[in-house]
Amino acid sequence: MVAASTLKTFSVTLRVWRQAGPAATGAFVDYPAKDISPDMSFLEMLDVVNDELTAQGIEPIAFAHDCREGICGTCSCTINGKPHGPGKGVATCQTYMRSFSDGDTIVVEPFRARAFPVVKDLVVNRAAFDKIQQSGGFITARAGSAPDANALPIPKGDADLAMDAAQCIGCGACVAACKNASAMLFVSAKVGHLGLLPQGQAERDRRVLAMVNTMDTLGFGSCTNQYECSAACPKLISHDFIARMNRDYLTASLRSAFKVAPANTGGGAA
Amino acid sequence: MNLVGNLFGSSIGRKILMAVTGLVLIGFVIGHLVGNLQVFSHPDKLNGYAHFLQSLGPALWFARISLLVCVAIHIWAATVLTLESKRARGGQAYGVKTWIQATLASRYMRWTGYVVLAFIVYHLAHFTLGTAQSATYKAALPAYKMAHDYHVLGFTVVPAGTEVLDVHRMVILGFQPPLVASFYLLAVGLLSLHLLHGMDSLFQTLGWRNSRWSQSLRNVVILACLAYFAGNAAIPGAVLSGKLSSESAAKSAPAAHH
Numbered sequence: 001m002v003a004a005s006t007l008k009t010f011s012v013t014l015r016v017w018r019q020a021g022p023a024a025t026g027a028f029v030d031y032p033a034k035d036i037s038p039d040m041s042f043l044e045m046l047d048v049v050n051d052e053l054t055a056q057g058i059e060p061i062a063f064a065h066d067c068r069e070g071i072c073g074t075c076s077c078t079i080n081g082k083p084h085g086p087g088k089g090v091a092t093c094q095t096y097m098r099s100f101s102d103g104d105t106i107v108v109e110p111f112r113a114r115a116f117p118v119v120k121d122l123v124v125n126r127a128a129f130d131k132i133q134q135s136g137g138f139i140t141a142r143a144g145s146a147p148d149a150n151a152l153p154i155p156k157g158d159a160d161l162a163m164d165a166a167q168c169i170g171c172g173a174c175v176a177a178c179k180n181a182s183a184m185l186f187v188s189a190k191v192g193h194l195g196l197l198p199q200g201q202a203e204r205d206r207r208v209l210a211m212v213n214t215m216d217t218l219g220f221g222s223c224t225n226q227y228e229c230s231a232a233c234p235k236l237i238s239h240d241f242i243a244r245m246n247r248d249y250l251t252a253s254l255r256s257a258f259k260v261a262p263a264n265t266g267g268g269a270a
Numbered sequence: 271m272n273l274v275g276n277l278f279g280s281s282i283g284r285k286i287l288m289a290v291t292g293l294v295l296i297g298f299v300i301g302h303l304v305g306n307l308q309v310f311s312h313p314d315k316l317n318g319y320a321h322f323l324q325s326l327g328p329a330l331w332f333a334r335i336s337l338l339v340c341v342a343i344h345i346w347a348a349t350v351l352t353l354e355s356k357r358a359r360g361g362q363a364y365g366v367k368t369w370i371q372a373t374l375a376s377r378y379m380r381w382t383g384y385v386v387l388a389f390i391v392y393h394l395a396h397f398t399l400g401t402a403q404s405a406t407y408k409a410a411l412p413a414y415k416m417a418h419d420y421h422v423l424g425f426t427v428v429p430a431g432t433e434v435l436d437v438h439r440m441v442i443l444g445f446q447p448p449l450v451a452s453f454y455l456l457a458v459g460l461l462s463l464h465l466l467h468g469m470d471s472l473f474q475t476l477g478w479r480n481s482r483w484s485q486s487l488r489n490v491v492i493l494a495c496l497a498y499f500a501g502n503a504a505i506p507g508a509v510l511s512g513k514l515s516s517e518s519a520a521k522s523a524p525a526a527h528h
Contacts (some may be wrong), residue, residue: 026362051279051371078364078367081364081366082368082370107366109366112362113358113360114360159500179359179372180359181355181360212280212281213280215281216281219358220359221355221359222355223285224376225471225474225475226372226376226377227372228369231370231371232370240402240481242481243473243474243478243479243480244477244480245282246285246476247283247476247477247478249276249282250282250476251479253283254273
């Protein structure tokens, strides 16, 4: 039997941010979304609306999307004032139209932050996250293929905690939700993920110092401990990682202040 | 990378400065309250205590300057971080923005901070410098003769018979105007609200907080802030309601023996 919810369609009004390009002035425009199935995802609903707009000769709404199963971090809509919409622990692509009611006006905006400039309509450029990653969110030495199981002893709890942090899909909802447009949750997830594992220890201090420095340089704000980020995160990454990064940053700053620079930096090559 | 540069130059560093200076100031306001609650005891207590603090000389000035430096760093860091964060948010505001879980206290830190700053300025002018309400300033009141010795850690620091400034009377007279007492009540209320977010927040900023005990920490902070407010509100509250008056203090003066 087909579930009742799939039979009954409904209509909503979309109030969408339209902006032709990075330098253009944007504005909200209302579009009707008619005969919407409650089982459509938010993005599928946008597809339907775009088909209609295209048929009418109107430029379709540009929005970012890729995997549509909540693992790529590409979708980036702020829906009714919350990044990724009303659901807890879901991305826009996993937000279903059953979260809304017939006759609702749904306000759809891009993720907003100075470090995430609007490209077009709902699409923002999140290259700033890549730059933060490139400044230290990796292990320099080639790790090779998977090592033998248990060759490196890692307590189960640490491995699981590292995986909690590694769930970050880099979507930017934390920045979009924060009143300060702070990237602390993203950066702390990346720092925490590697900092919890033995492979990440050699570069632990350098990583946190470099990534925080890049984060500041790119113009993200600071943390005021309101935890809007972790509540908006589609992976529900805990703000405990922010506390962890604060501690890491302080100890790394202390240690680097007393670290002796090697006299021969050429490693014998000279 | 250097430590001082990181503390003053980075976003996390400035947050750490806010947390550490905040911690010092929390320690001060709690100590200050405990000292002031002696107003409910015999006038010897508060007057002896005030005289003892004034007699500390260089140590008093060291404490005063340290506290002022903490206030200055706290305000400087807050200002720089707020301006940076406003810029980070970008020019285009959200059409609709909802709060998900941010606490009320956390959303009004800047505003409660402004009132606390105004309060500190008035409080210093009122009881320390005597530029506000100068008619009831301690130097304008008749000297008070200590009825008993005042002890600190078992040592007699102010012997009986010493003529000291009548701080006890100044406090009671200072809170007589209902407007002043009401402003104090409002200010300590907002300071408690400021501490409600600040006390919790500093553990996060210094990296000591996690979900294992954050709820217990929150409960302790709420209780501490309620107790802090109750203690602070008690003094102007008691004057405003007439429970504490210069007549009641004068009456208790000869009777008290302990």
